[in-house]
Structure formats: C-alpha cells, structure tokens
Amino acid sequence: MQIDLVDMRSVEYNGFKWIFHAKDHFSKYSWLDPLPSKEAINVAETLKSSFYQFGPPRILQSDNGREFVAKVILDLIKLWPGLLIINGRSRPPHSQGLAERGTAVVQQLLGKCNIVSTTTPQDRQIQNNEEEIRSDSNIDHEEFIDSTNCVSDVVESKYEPVGANRHKRIRENAEECYLNNANSQLTRYINKSSKRQRIYHVGDIVGLKVSDADRTNTSSTILSCKIVDSKCQDGETFYNVATVNGIIKESFQSTVFLDLTASNFTTLRTLNTDSLSCVTFIQACQIYTNFKSADTCKCNGDCSTNRCKYKKKGRKYYSKCHGGDGFI
Numbered sequence: 001m002q003i004d005l006v007d008m009r010s011v012e013y014n015g016f017k018w019i020f021h022a023k024d025h026f027s028k029y030s031w032l033d034p035l036p037s038k039e040a041i042n043v044a045e046t047l048k049s050s051f052y053q054f055g056p057p058r059i060l061q062s063d064n065g066r067e068f069v070a071k072v073i074l075d076l077i078k079l080w081p082g083l084l085i086i087n088g089r090s091r092p093p094h095s096q097g098l099a100e101r102g103t104a105v106v107q108q109l110l111g112k113c114n115i116v117s118t119t120t121p122q123d124r125q126i127q128n129n130e131e132e133i134r135s136d137s138n139i140d141h142e143e144f145i146d147s148t149n150c151v152s153d154v155v156e157s158k159y160e161p162v163g164a165n166r167h168k169r170i171r172e173n174a175e176e177c178y179l180n181n182a183n184s185q186l187t188r189y190i191n192k193s194s195k196r197q198r199i200y201h202v203g204d205i206v207g208l209k210v211s212d213a214d215r216t217n218t219s220s221t222i223l224s225c226k227i228v229d230s231k232c233q234d235g236e237t238f239y240n241v242a243t244v245n246g247i248i249k250e251s252f253q254s255t256v257f258l259d260l261t262a263s264n265f266t267t268l269r270t271l272n273t274d275s276l277s278c279v280t281f282i283q284a285c286q287i288y289t290n291f292k293s294a295d296t297c298k299c300n301g302d303c304s305t306n307r308c309k310y311k312k313k314g315r316k317y318y319s320k321c322h323g324g325d326g327f328i
Contacts, residue, residue: 001057005038006103010216020046023102040070056080062087111218198254200227205265207258210285219289226268245287246279
C-alpha cells in the first residue's frame with residue numbers, strides 16, 4: 001500500500017486542508033479521508049481506522065515526509081507486528097508512482113465536481129469519487145496482461161522446427177519493428193506540425209495552458225480565450241486574445257493554442273471587447289481560477305530559525321510556492 005497527502009490549503013473547506021490518499025497495489029482500491037492538518041497523529045488515526053476495517057497491508061510505503069516517520073506512525077508495528085513500513089524518496093511516476101497518479105485523478109475529479117455542483121460539501125465529494133478513482137487505474141492491469149501475452153509467445157516459439165533460420169527471422173522482425181516505429185513517428189510529427197501551423201481567424205475560440213503556479217489544485221488547466229486581432233511580424237503570425245475578464249496584453253503564436261473552435265462558448269462568442277480593460281496573462285489566469293497568491297521566503301532549506309523573515313513574523317505560506325524543502 002502506498003500513502004500520500006494532497007495539499008488542498010488553497011481551497012480548504014470547513015477547516016479541512018489536506019486529503020489523505022492510500023492506494024492498494026493489488027486491488028487498486030483507494031481510500032480518501034479529509035484531514036485538518038498533516039500532523040502525524042491525524043495520519044496515524046486515519047491509518048488505524050483503515051486497518052481496523054480492511055486489515056493491515058504487508059508493506060506500507062510513503063515518501064520521506066516528517067508526518068510519516070514520527071513515533072505514532074512507527075508504533076503501528078506494535079499493533080501489527082507483520083507490518084513493514086518503508087520511507088524513501090518521492091516516488092517517480094514512471095516506476096512506483098501509483099499514489100501520485102491516483103492523486104492527479106483526485107484533483108481532476110474534485111475540480112469537475114466543483115464546476116458541476118457548488119452545493120455538495122467537498123468532504124462528501126471525496127467519498128463519492130472513490131469508485132471513479134479506482135476505475136481510472138486499469139492501465140496497470142492492461143500492462144500486466146500485455147506482459148503475460150509476451151511470455152506466452154516466447155513459450156510457444158520453442159516448439160518451432162529446429163531447422164528454421166533463427167538469425168534471419170530475428171533480423172526480419174527487428175527490421176519490421178524499426179520501420180513501423182519510424183512510420184508512426186513520422187505520422188505523429190506530421191499531425192503535430194499541421195496542428196501547430198493552423199491559421200486562426202478573428203472570433204475563433206482557443207485555449208491557453210494555465211501554469212501550476214497560477215492555479216489551485218482543483219482549478220481548470222485551460223484558459224478559454226477569443227481571438228480579437230492578428231498581425232504578421234518577421235514572417236510569423238501573432239494573435240491577441242481576450243477573456244471575459246479583459247484583453248490580454250501579450251501576443252501568442254498558434255503553436256501554443258489549444259483548438260476550441262468546435263466547443264460551445266456562448267459567452268465568449270458574444271463578448272463585446274470594446275469595454276474590456278487590458279490585463280496580463282498571469283492576472284487573467286489568477287482571476288479565472290480564483291487563485292490567491294501567497295508570499296514566500298527565499299530559504300533553501302528548513303525554515304526553522306528566525307533567519308527566515310516569515311518564520312520570524314509567524315507568517316504561513318503555501319508549500320507549492322516555496323522554493324526550499326521546508327515549510328511552516
């Protein structure tokens with residue numbers, strides 16, 4: 001079982017600022033619980049509740065956060081002697097990032113629920129979305145099935161006649177795989193190039209990617225815009241766009257746009273840009289996502305001394321905006 005904490009302090013609800021996420025490797029089952037803080041005592045009580053209901057896992061794996069190496073967590077071994085607790089580095093998504101991939105699904109589902117329903121409490125939405133999170137983790141089963149098929153093919157190949165030219169067959173298979181891979185890469189490159197070089201017209205609806213620093217964990221990642229002007233400069237076409245909150249000062253090339261011309265944005269299509277003021281792209285993103293920026297310090301390590309100006313003043317800030325490893 002892998003466990004992780006999701007930072008939701010930018011969109012806290014009723015005092016809950018964190019989401020405890022645990023995922024079972026074998027069944028891909030997820031447990032989600034809201035937490036008021038990430039203190040070790042809260043994490044330990046949540047783990048005990050899950051273990052009493054479903055039984056303890058063989059291995060409990062987490063990152064190297066301080067909330068996972070406290071004495072109250074290690075005391076779980078006294079209640080369940082067969083439990084093995086592993087604390088290590090942050091798990092890379094391409095190897096053991098099962099909890100991280102599930103965390104990304106949690107944030108996406110909560111963002112959709114906040115858009116669709118504004119009356120359901122977020123702690124209730126967490127419980128309602130556990131089944132959807134488990135349904136988005138089937139990729140691991142498919143990878144296991146593919147690897148099983150590959151093993152069966154190798155076993156069946158042993159019964160081929162001994163006189164077959166094995167060396168020639170291997171070279172032909174390698175050549176075929178190489179050509180198929182080259183053709184697929186060429187097709188992918190042509191498709192991407194055609195999309196990037198698309199010519200847009202005034203009035204078209206496009207999307208711009210919102211940076212993680214200008215949005216909350218559950219906010220939309222795409223800022224919908226309307227093209228209001230285009231100009232050519234040094235053989236390149238630059239576009240000016242506008243949102244419902246203002247005209248963006250910066251100009252953009254078509255390569256950064258997401259094509260939303262087929263989508264129905266009635267408010268944007270009928271938008272009168274004459275009365276709109278000019279805003280920067282960062283301001284437009286923060287207004288669209290209701291992001292509240294938090295000031296940060298410049299510490300490279302743990303902010304545990306009064307040398308940190310915000311630690312000295314007793315001020316808090318978001319961990320996602322902090323450049324160092326420690327945070328208050």
